[in-house]
Amino acid sequence: MSFILTEDQDMLRETALSFVAGELPVSHLRALRDKGANGNDAATRKKLAELGFFGVIIPDEPGADTFGLVGLGQILEAQGRTLAATPLLQTALIAASALQLGGTPAQKAEWLPKIAAGEATFALALDESAHFSPYSVATEAERNGQGFTLNGLKKYVPDAHYADMLVVAARTFGEAGDRHGISLFLVPRGAKGVGIQTLNTVDSHGAAHVSLDDVHVPASALLGPADEGADILDPVLDRAAIGLAAEMLGSAQAAFDMTLEYLNNRKQFGQLIGSFQSLQHRAAKMFVELEMTRSCVAAALSAADAGKSDVAELASLAKAKAGELAHLVSNECVQMHGGIGMTDAAEPGFFMKRARVQEALYGSASWHRDRYAKLNGY
């Protein structure tokens, strides 16, 4: 495990930071919101593709080096800083990982180059209730001749309102709650029987409820082994949690920086409010938490690249720490901005809203704490 970026990863980080600062400031998300775009932003997707950000973990040729999840983590952290709505988590991380881990040679050959080029976007259709609970999949996939017929309802699927393809988790065996019996399928969003209900979400990134109504897919749509989809899903979800934690770290850092700047400019009682000790100590505590979370995220990204056996534990650590941090910092950001922090004209509210969505996806802090305890035998 290493906490130091390679020269290439460091350059990627700098590129990403300057790209989001220049092209995707928070005001960009505000403008998308005011247009009612629900985070669907084709112009940005094109720029991300030009930068090569979709292909960060996909080798140019089999076996070649990539920037790794550590590299992609730098980009996700950067986009977190400005709350940018991009398909990178769903497509460049989740779908690319699922295909790399479970895809057939034909599936890899068809989709990985398209992902890397930014020509195809994906969305993972997993949750069916309001809470993350991966083995609770009840959506049915019934064997039907050479293929499968899918029926079910997926809730709050990020990017599903515009993605080209869905990765659908469905049950080919057993009952909701069983780890065994889950299978993954590649389903075109435009397939017959797929219903998309676009959601206007609190963070303005949007999402969709996805209904599957007698959706027929061929056997070649199966991603990974039938019934043992959890063997693919588990590591993919760990990577998703780590990537999202990196994004959350960026959001928390930006909300913290904004707060610090306000503390150093706003005057009351003839004093900078940042000179009051009660606020100084709260700022210092936030900084300690930021430093600790940064270590957890870096360790988790690096462990995932190295394929270490403690990836699951570190994923839960990073996502739980990032969840606690995101709430601490975004709440303090609003509070320390006072009345202005409550207005829509100011930016703190955007961070607080996005933090709630980040927290709910791929396991809340509470969910990951519980899993961490389980993994450690108590």
Next chain:
Amino acid sequence: MAYDNAEQLEEFRLETRKWLEENCPPSMRTPMPDDELVWGGRSAVFKNAESKVWLDRMGEKGWTSPEWPKEYGGGGLSRAEARVLEQELRRIKARPPLFSFGLWMFGPALLEFGNHEQKLRFIPDILKGKTRWCQGYSEPGAGSDLAGLQTRCEDKGDHYLINGQKVWTSYADKADWIFCLVRTDTSTKHEGISFILFDMKSPGVEARPIQLISGESPFCETFFTDVKVPKEQLVGKVNGGWEIAKRLLQFERSSISAGGFGGTGGSGILGPEDYAKQHIGTDESGRLTDGDLRGRITDHKMYAKAFSLTVQRQTEQAKAGQAVGHTASILKYAAAKMNQDRHELLIEALGTEGLGWEGEGFDKGAKKVTRQWLRSKGNSIEGGTSEINLNVIAKRVLGLKEHQ
């Protein structure tokens, strides 16, 4: 010896390995019982004779502080070589040959601020564990406001005369020498402090141990009545001691928090989850039945893991020249919180088993936890209170301004 390529470094590794194989006594490669810890000094007692052999051999090579200059008896190793030595010591699970405030705090400060004669006189004996040092900083009226210290140091022409009182002087009753902050000018505050060294056997020095809420402690009250100190024992400039004092505090905070007060719980030490399993119980899948306590234990365990990853990250970054300033304050603050939380949970999990003071009827390990729980309350006070550390972070790291 400068090893500038991997091949030479590998050669150094082999030599080191061979030397350690020949010179590290067998019992020094086994886990160390608390009562075999070596602090050195004129009146050192070695419970295990091999501890002395190990200290003498390591001290002779200067490897008790491998990167200190050879000129003063140090190992003279480069950073890369020192890392190799560390790895090789870890490989054979060697015990640290010496625990010493001289090595951790005073030595680094003296190397930075002392003159050549002072370094020649004091550094070699620190390395060999021949002199045990204590720290004369806090006073009854100068705790967090350390610069408010009042111990007087008067220039009497051919010597200095010291009168005053220190408190929280760790091991003052066992130390040979003291490095001490004294007031040489009463008309100003920070600019009137000097850094001086003297023998604890000097006439007029008296140390009395302090009883804590946790029982016996290494801390002392230390009294100075007309203590005569030769003039060459003042370090740096007269009235220039505050700069040295602050630098030394950084070394102190680093050495305290590097081990996290032992709060991460090494292998073999029972954690709150173990006591909770034992005294509260588990369900059929082996999980703690008290879900609320389990959640709080997990929260703490994650904090401890995040802490140790942060120590690793900051160490790696420092080596790569990307250090964050004032990491000592960050880690000291976090380490204190971590160790206190850990002991609150330990006591909670033990229930009444954790409420024994002494005598029969209680588990020996549990009684130790009880004392450690009480002792841990000092973690957020000693070596700079948590509030002072938060001030340092707010002002020095975050750049928040002073109240006008």
